[in-house]
Amino acid sequence: MNNKEVVSVLVRVSDLLEIKGENPFRVRSYRNAAATIDGLSVSLELIADAGEDRLEEIPGVGKAIHGKILEILEGGSCKLLDELMEELPCGLLDMLAVPGLGPKKVKLFYHSLGVDSVDSLEQAALEGRLRELPRMGEKSEQKIIKAIDRYRRTQKSSRRFRLGAATALAQKVKEYLQAVEGAAVVEVAGSIRRWRESIGDIDILVTGRDGVAVMDAIAAYPGVTEVIGRGGAKSSVVIGVDNTSIQVDVRFVEASAYGAALNYFTGSKEHGVALRSRAKKMGLKLSEYGVFDEETGEQVAGKDEPSVYKALGLPYIEPELRENRGEVEAAEKGELPVLINEADIRGNLHMHTLASDGANTIEEMARAAIQEGYEYIAITDHSKASGIAN
Numbered sequence: 116m117n118n119k120e121v122v123s124v125l126v127r128v129s130d131l132l133e134i135k136g137e138n139p140f141r142v143r144s145y146r147n148a149a150a151t152i153d154g155l156s157v158s159l160e161l162i163a164d165a166g167e168d169r170l171e172e173i174p175g176v177g178k179a180i181h182g183k184i185l186e187i188l189e190g191g192s193c194k195l196l197d198e199l200m201e202e203l204p205c206g207l208l209d210m211l212a213v214p215g216l217g218p219k220k221v222k223l224f225y226h227s228l229g230v231d232s233v234d235s236l237e238q239a240a241l242e243g244r245l246r247e248l249p250r251m252g253e254k255s256e257q258k259i260i261k262a263i264d265r266y267r268r269t270q271k272s273s274r275r276f277r278l279g280a281a282t283a284l285a286q287k288v289k290e291y292l293q294a295v296e297g298a299a300v301v302e303v304a305g306s307i308r309r310w311r312e313s314i315g316d317i318d319i320l321v322t323g324r325d326g327v328a329v330m331d332a333i334a335a336y337p338g339v340t341e342v343i344g345r346g347g348a349k350s351s352v353v354i355g356v357d358n359t360s361i362q363v364d365v366r367f368v369e370a371s372a373y374g375a376a377l378n379y380f381t382g383s384k385e386h387g388v389a390l391r392s393r394a395k396k397m398g399l400k401l402s403e404y405g406v407f408d409e410e411t412g413e414q415v416a417g418k419d420e421p422s423v424y425k426a427l428g429l430p431y432i433e434p435e436l437r438e439n440r441g442e443v444e445a446a447e448k449g450e451l452p453v454l455i456n457e458a459d460i461r462g463n464l465h466m467h468t469l470a471s472d473g474a475n476t477i478e479e480m481a482r483a484a485i486q487e488g489y490e491y492i493a494i495t496d497h498s499k500a501s502g503i504a505n
Contacts, residue, residue, distance in 0.1 A: 116188050117403065118152055118159055124187050124196060125149035125180070127208070131199040133218040134207055134225060147175045152184075160188060160402040164412055189395065190388055206232030214262045223248060237263050276361060281314035282307055284356060288319060288336065288363060295332045297325025300373065304380040308434045316362040318380050326367035333365045372404045375417035379403035385439035386432075393427050393443065401427070462491035471497040 129145035151174050152159065162169050163185065170181045186193040200208075210221045210233055224230040227248055230239050237260065239245055245256045285303045292301045298321050302308075305318030321329050330350045334342050340360055343351040348367045353360045368376040379387060380403065394401035400409050405417025406426040416426035424431050429446045433454055436442040445451050466480055467473035475483075477494060484492045 116160065116191060118155055120191070121159055121184060121187050122149045122153045124192060125152070125183070128183070128193070128196050128199065130211055130218040130221075131196070131203055131207070134222045135199065135203060136222065136226070144175065144177070144180065148173075148180045151175045158402075158404065159184060160400075161404065163188060164400050164402075164407055164409075189391060191384060204231035206235070209233050210236055213259070213266045215258065216262065223251075233263060233266065275313040275315050276356070278307065278310060278312055278314060280356070281317060281361065284354065284361065285317045285319065285363075288317065288333075288354075288365075291336060292319065292321055292329060292332060292365070295323075295325075295329055297323050297328040298332075299323035299370070302377060304377055305382065308381045309383065309437055310435045314361075316364060319363065319365045320373070320377055320380060321365060321367050322370045322373050323367070329365065329367050333363070368403075370418065371414070372417050374419035374421070374423050375401070375405045376403045378420050378423050381434050381437065383438050386437035386442070389439050389443050390423075390427060393429075397427065399426065460489075462489045462493075464493040465495050466492055467496050468494060 125145050126149045129142050129149065132145065133139075133142045155173070159170070162173070167181075167185060170176055170184055171178065176184065183193045183195060204225075207221055207225060210216055210224070210230075211218065213233060213236070224236060224239070224245070228239055228244060230236045240256050240260050240263070243253075243256065245251050245259065246253050282303075285307050289301050289303055292298055300320075300322045302320050303317070304320050305316070306314050307317060323329065326347055330345055330347065333339075333350050333352055334345055336352065336354065338354045338356075339352045340355045341353040343353060343362065345351075349364065351362060351364045353362055366376070366380065378390075391401045394406065395409075398409050399415070400407040401423070405414045406423055407414050416422040421431045424446075429443065430449070430451065432442050432446055432451065435454060436451065442451065463484065468475060468477050468480060470477075473480075473496070480492065480494075
């Protein structure tokens with residue numbers, strides 16, 4: 116878990132505590148801790164590696180929040196957040212995503228009107244019920260209606276891309292970054308590397324000797340419509356694609372931690388949690404920075420991915436299997452499945468010829484199939500009724 120992810124969990128806890136009506140002091144303690152961590156220049160995982168009690172040296176982090184941070188670092192969440200999400204309607208979190216709405220207003224709407232979702236909030240606004248509440252009026256009500264409209268438009272634009280389209284763009288960005296002076300290894304991570312059918316964003320890792328040059332390069336990539344964030348080791352940009360856009364995150368990592376970082380940012384999140392839990396039981400600490408001995412703090416693996424799995428007593432697990440669906444248990448037993456590769460393809464059951472919208476004759480396609488070593492092909496031309504066939 117990186118600092119931003121820990122901050123996100125703590126902010127969510129503070130928001131839900133405020134909506135629930137908890138003690139304001141307790142709410143502020145979580146919010147202040149989140150703000151402090153957000154400003155840290157050092158990873159929480161590195162601080163914890165130096166000694167878990169070192170977390171309490173961070174201003175605003177007492178014993179209670181210290182324990183929550185350890186939970187988050189280990190499992191991606193904490194028991195308190197899970198309990199709050201079970202106790203309160205899940206739609207309240209969606210309401211917090213509406214522009215201009217914070218926990219104070221969401222609490223007011225929830226406790227006064229029973230509003231517990233964006234839909235019920237919109238209905239209350241359209242019926243004129245919000246204006247009757249303290250510190251609300253007709254203008255505030257109209258602002259909320261417009262904010263909900265913006266929220267919905269944003270949700271619709273948050274599309275996912277087919278693997279093929281996302282991979283093609285990722286490959287172009289990869290080749291572009293490989294040409295940057297100061298870049299050594301460039302690799303695509305994330306859900307593309309796991310070959311998921313749909314992709315939400317693109318993750319790329321880079322090693323080398325000049326992270327600043329890499330960050331400058333991605334910000335100047337042709338097609339970038341927005342630079343969301345830019346630092347010395349990470350930049351996030353939005354690249355326009357076919358009348359829409361996709362976010363691309365580029366991270367510069369040390370060569371000594373490349374394998375651990377590649378494993379971490381390839382995911383899935385659930386697979387990572389399973390590996391970190393296994394590491395902890397073995398007296399090890401796994402993070403994006405490497406595999407470390409918990410007692411001595413010495414790095415024992417992380418330069419490449421196979422070394423990460425070897426340190427955890429496992430054979431290498433292919434990215435396509437990393438979904439926490441039994442792959443770790445299968446690896447323990449030496450029962451990992453063999454993935455299909457190009458040599459396993461025996462034929463093609465969907466081919467079009469010049470008879471419809473293809474580009475070759477049946478004979479040409481048959482000869483090409485023989486050259487590929489195929490055992491069979493199936494011609495599936497369109498019928499004349501489709502209007503495509505000749």
